[in-house]
Amino acid sequence: MNDWHIDAGLLGEYERGELDPSRAMAVEAHMQACPPCRSSIRVDFTWLTGNWSVVYDHVHAPKAGPGHRLLRRLGLPEHRIRLLTATPALRWSWLAATVTVLGLAVAAAWLLRSGAGGAVLATSFLILAPVLPVVAVSGAYGPPADPMHEITGTTPSAGPALVLWRAISVIGVAMTMAATAGVLLPGPGWFAVAWLLPALLLCTGTLALATALALPVAAATLGGLWLAGVLAASRLVHGEPFLSVVFGPTAQLGYLAAAVAAAAVLILRRRRFDLGASR
Amino acid sequence: MPPVSEQSSDADLLRAIAAGQTAALRLLHHRHAGWLRARLRRRCADPDVVDAAIQDTFVAVWKDAHRFAETTADPAAWLWTIAVRRLVSALRGPAHRWLSGPAADVPDDARTVPSAEELVLLGVEHGALGPALDRLSPELRRLIEATALDGLTVREAAQLLGIPEGTAKTRLMRARTRLRQLLA
Amino acid sequence: MTTVTVSGLAKHYGSTTALAAVDLAIGVGVTGLLGPNGAGKSTLLRCLATALAADSGSVRMFGLDPAVPADRTEIRRRIGYLPQNPGLYPNFTAYDLLDYVAVLKEITDTRQRRAEVRRVLAEVELTDRAQTRVRRLSGGMRQRLGLAQALLGDPDLVILDEPTVGLDPEQRMLFRALISRLGEQRTVLLSTHQTEDVGALCERVVVMNGGRVVFEGRPRDLAGVAEGRVWLSAAPPEGSAAYWRNADGLYRTIGDAPAGAEAARPGIEDGYLMLLGRTAVEVAR
Ligand SMILES: [Zn+2]
Numbered sequence: 001m002n003d004w005h006i007d008a009g010l011l012g013e014y015e016r017g018e019l020d021p022s023r024a025m026a027v028e029a030h031m032q033a034c035p036p037c038r039s040s041i042r043v044d045f046t047w048l049t050g051n052w053s054v055v056y057d058h059v060h061a062p063k064a065g066p067g068h069r070l071l072r073r074l075g076l077p078e079h080r081i082r083l084l085t086a087t088p089a090l091r092w093s094w095l096a097a098t099v100t101v102l103g104l105a106v107a108a109a110w111l112l113r114s115g116a117g118g119a120v121l122a123t124s125f126l127i128l129a130p131v132l133p134v135v136a137v138s139g140a141y142g143p144p145a146d147p148m149h150e151i152t153g154t155t156p157s158a159g160p161a162l163v164l165w166r167a168i169s170v171i172g173v174a175m176t177m178a179a180t181a182g183v184l185l186p187g188p189g190w191f192a193v194a195w196l197l198p199a200l201l202l203c204t205g206t207l208a209l210a211t212a213l214a215l216p217v218a219a220a221t222l223g224g225l226w227l228a229g230v231l232a233a234s235r236l237v238h239g240e241p242f243l244s245v246v247f248g249p250t251a252q253l254g255y256l257a258a259a260v261a262a263a264a265v266l267i268l269r270r271r272r273f274d275l276g277a278s279r
Numbered sequence: 280m281p282p283v284s285e286q287s288s289d290a291d292l293l294r295a296i297a298a299g300q301t302a303a304l305r306l307l308h309h310r311h312a313g314w315l316r317a318r319l320r321r322r323c324a325d326p327d328v329v330d331a332a333i334q335d336t337f338v339a340v341w342k343d344a345h346r347f348a349e350t351t352a353d354p355a356a357w358l359w360t361i362a363v364r365r366l367v368s369a370l371r372g373p374a375h376r377w378l379s380g381p382a383a384d385v386p387d388d389a390r391t392v393p394s395a396e397e398l399v400l401l402g403v404e405h406g407a408l409g410p411a412l413d414r415l416s417p418e419l420r421r422l423i424e425a426t427a428l429d430g431l432t433v434r435e436a437a438q439l440l441g442i443p444e445g446t447a448k449t450r451l452m453r454a455r456t457r458l459r460q461l462l463a
Numbered sequence: 464m465t466t467v468t469v470s471g472l473a474k475h476y477g478s479t480t481a482l483a484a485v486d487l488a489i490g491v492g493v494t495g496l497l498g499p500n501g502a503g504k505s506t507l508l509r510c511l512a513t514a515l516a517a518d519s520g521s522v523r524m525f526g527l528d529p530a531v532p533a534d535r536t537e538i539r540r541r542i543g544y545l546p547q548n549p550g551l552y553p554n555f556t557a558y559d560l561l562d563y564v565a566v567l568k569e570i571t572d573t574r575q576r577r578a579e580v581r582r583v584l585a586e587v588e589l590t591d592r593a594q595t596r597v598r599r600l601s602g603g604m605r606q607r608l609g610l611a612q613a614l615l616g617d618p619d620l621v622i623l624d625e626p627t628v629g630l631d632p633e634q635r636m637l638f639r640a641l642i643s644r645l646g647e648q649r650t651v652l653l654s655t656h657q658t659e660d661v662g663a664l665c666e667r668v669v670v671m672n673g674g675r676v677v678f679e680g681r682p683r684d685l686a687g688v689a690e691g692r693v694w695l696s697a698a699p700p701e702g703s704a705a706y707w708r709n710a711d712g713l714y715r716t717i718g719d720a721p722a723g724a725e726a727a728r729p730g731i732e733d734g735y736l737m738l739l740g741r742t743a744v745e746v747a748r
Contacts, residue, residue, distance in 0.1 A: 022411075031314055031318070038314040043316075051308070051312055053577075053581060054583060055334050057581070058334065062558075062559050078573045086559075086566075115534070146550075147551075147552065148549065150512075150514050150546040151544065153613060154537040156569050157566070301591045301594060305591075
């Protein structure tokens, strides 16, 4: 533009804020048009790399989707959300787990409605109800479907807690799908939801209880309670009322309330939980 | 898309950024962050807000580098306009900083960017404009600076200075009248 | 300082013996595990990485026992592992993948985790590929990404199963530089069937064959195994099955001296071949 440039003295005065306003404005006007003068501004390299690293992370870090933002608003810590939302990203495992869990739910719904197989089969299905989906999820994130299982399996997070978190992710989505189906075609959809609720309860409940107890103890306690409850109900009542006791609307509401309470405990005690997460 | 280097021009870097090359964004950041910081600091005393505005600027550049090709602006002037607008929206409140899409702050229209010629007119050392500006009261001068030098709209200038838009409009009119008197 | 102690470690798959009573002590520095396919290298590494439980014998890592669940988790906090087939999710970007593994490695603070992801990306020179999906990375880049995930959390013990397979010479150099830098303060255990890797970067070498450790020592000492057994002759040696013509037009053979042959200086490869030949004979007996 012209042969006037900003010398070191002027630049120093500008940076220290010692210039008259009009001179400072002149310096800025010139800088905007003159690359050599722009680059003569000294930059602290530590500041530069620090500033850049934030840009870098923002550009590359996984974008927070609507589910992510919802979970964040619920108060779940960032790394847990990352784990839950990454669960569907492992596509084959996710597909296998969801299909199996939904298949189990539909089979249960059909079995219990039609009454095929009699009381013994119905009871054994009930006993296994909360466990089967977790087993299915655990299997789907194992060697055949999950190509990275060897890396995942040798991290400190590997173990029952990881399986339960993934199970919550899978069962939560499967329940939403079943509920949607229930709204669209009344009938088996709602029954499938009902069958998945105890499983969700077991997962969240175990994780919540694990904030106070060791995880195996927590799982055994809840499993034992479920077993005792189902067996007691089958002793007390026979036939149709038995199902309505364990699976009826009242029981369902109870499960739902318990699952919500467990989730609340998980969120409230998250610090405590993270310390013992994978021990 | 050829690989970029320290020697690449700003326009080449922006093209490479539009093609998704992080290396080009890093080069552009390292080349421009320094002077943007010095200049933003004269408009905002809080170094954290200034740093965040610079970060927002380059995140916006990453998302919208393709829009640069549509403008005829000088890359440095384009960057400055984004940066000062990011500063304005940061000052509007940290809670809204990420919620307002940065895209809205990227100028589509080259005319919103002050041209180098206009800036020269603003007056280097010589001439009567310099002393006239110095004699202007600070709040009037800052408005002239925000609109003529920084390329902000009156509304954005009002947000930058933390005054109501109406006040900014009256002050700007007063500033022009006063300048005319001083230059007469 | 000894990081890993293995004694009497055995692993069988049905009637196949993968590991037969392995004894080993490994300390800070780079240790190379050399051996033909099926020698038991991967099985040993998988046992040490806590991916596999041995049938018998004992392992101590940092004084902890991987057979005890609480100890195992503690060990996992301190190791980094690159399996032979890492199976990195193809639809993840490099950054996402590392961020995910970092979550599993209990780096729970978001800021700290991102700094760690950036650090390992820079270590393997993938900083500008962070946004690329794994399926679009070249084989060498994928291998580097695999190494990067093993380095997350700055582990004390790094276990690398065939890390240099499928790398071009330039990438191999990058890998060697990186691994030897790691070995300055950490314990690095890597398997390979390339004797050049061992010569170039390992302070110690362990040769395995048929599920056993057949040599343990410095690479120089491995070359010494073939001392006085390597020959150069002008004519093809009679009665020797394994010989080849080198660049000078001389015939090189390992074993008994052919007529009119001159002794040559053995290399690591010669020692390795000698060992394999000898154990093959011993096993046959
Ligand atoms: Zn200049």
